[in-house]
Amino acid sequence: MAERKxxxxxxxxxxxxxxxxxxxxxxxxxxxxxxxHGFAAGDVIRSSGTxxxxxxxxxxxxxxxxxxxxxxxxxxxxxxxFTSIGVITSGVPSGTAGEVFFLDTNTAGAITTTDPMVxxxxxTVSKPILILLESSSKALVIQMRGATVTSPINGWTYIVxxxxxxxxxxxxxxxxxxxxxxxxxxxxxxxxxxFFIIYTAAALATxxxxxxxxxxxxxxxxxxxxTLTSTSQTTIRGNTSYDLPSSCNVSSAxxxxxxxxxxxxxxxxxxxxxxxxxxxxxxxxxxxAKGGISFVxxxxxx
Numbered sequence: 001m002a003e004r005k006x007x008x009x010x011x012x013x014x015x016x017x018x019x020x021x022x023x024x025x026x027x028x029x030x031x032x033x034x035x036x037h038g039f040a041a042g043d044v045i046r047s048s049g050t051x052x053x054x055x056x057x058x059x060x061x062x063x064x065x066x067x068x069x070x071x072x073x074x075x076x077x078x079x080x081x082f083t084s085i086g087v088i089t090s091g092v093p094s095g096t097a098g099e100v101f102f103l104d105t106n107t108a109g110a111i112t113t114t115d116p117m118v119x120x121x122x123x124t125v126s127k128p129i130l131i132l133l134e135s136s137s138k139a140l141v142i143q144m145r146g147a148t149v150t151s152p153i154n155g156w157t158y159i160v161x162x163x164x165x166x167x168x169x170x171x172x173x174x175x176x177x178x179x180x181x182x183x184x185x186x187x188x189x190x191x192x193x194x195f196f197i198i199y200t201a202a203a204l205a206t207x208x209x210x211x212x213x214x215x216x217x218x219x220x221x222x223x224x225x226x227t228l229t230s231t232s233q234t235t236i237r238g239n240t241s242y243d244l245p246s247s248c249n250v251s252s253a254x255x256x257x258x259x260x261x262x263x264x265x266x267x268x269x270x271x272x273x274x275x276x277x278x279x280x281x282x283x284x285x286x287x288x289a290k291g292g293i294s295f296v297x298x299x300x301x302x
Contacts, residue, residue, distance in 0.1 A: 030084065045069065092135075126147045172282055181195065184272070192298065196296075198259060199290060201285075207248045208260075223235070224245070242277075252287075
């Protein structure tokens with residue numbers, strides 16, 4: 001049988017294959033010796049900043065998302081192989097052929113089908129890692145430039161209070177920060193904001209007040225609404241300075257679940273932080289802003 005030869009150009013680059021012929025593409029892989037590396041097949045890794053040392057990548061910042069590849073073989077606790085580009089057959093996720101997997105923003109080394117551009121968390125990175133070819137069997141590792149998310153969902157950025165914050169001051173009506181429930185502002189920029197806070201009260205007869213504090217302003221206007229009884233609320237309108245109202249209401253609707261909203265517009269004249277504030281009407285009687293469910297959302301007004 002006559003020899004079949006591919007057609008190449010003058011530089012030797014492939015132009016055309018004879019009908020029925022294929023090329024077997026090899027992945028670009030590297031073997032690494034690293035003491036107690038802690039990796040598993042499928043982990044996405046980046047340089048640790050030390051020569052020949054690696055750590056798990058994460059799409060929470062641009063620096064952490066500078067990947068070198070995907071771990072495909074773990075020989076032992078001190079040796080592994082990663083693939084920087086090409087087809088892999090180990091460490092492959094399950095899913096539908098053609099799905100694109102992105103570097104995860106929350107779990108180091110992990111991938112997800114959720115594009116951070118969709119979630120809209122500012123500062124995270126949309127970094128495609130691989131395209132699934134066969135579920136759990138074959139995928140193509142790709143190297144594409146990551147894109148930092150600069151625009152939040154519908155213009156809003158959300159910050160969730162990470163843990164409970166208690167005000168049970170020994171002096172009644174002593175206002176204090178809801179530490180962790182705040183957002184940064186830049187001088188000369190106008191922001192719309194809304195705090196939504198779930199809180200508990202030590203007793204039905206313990207009232208509260210809810211407000212904000214922040215940097216000096218060119219313009220400030222906000223309103224505060226919070227529970228009084230099961231069918232009514234305290235409503236304060238037209239606030240143009242911080243820590244208003246100056247006194248607490250006289251009750252809470254329940255001990256287990258009350259709500260407060262503070263919303264308005266601010267144009268600061270200095271850089272700083274806008275933070276929620278609260279007080280208890282009764283000395284040593286706790287008002288607790290609940291973490292994990294209370295949040296603030298804000299956006300820039302063009």
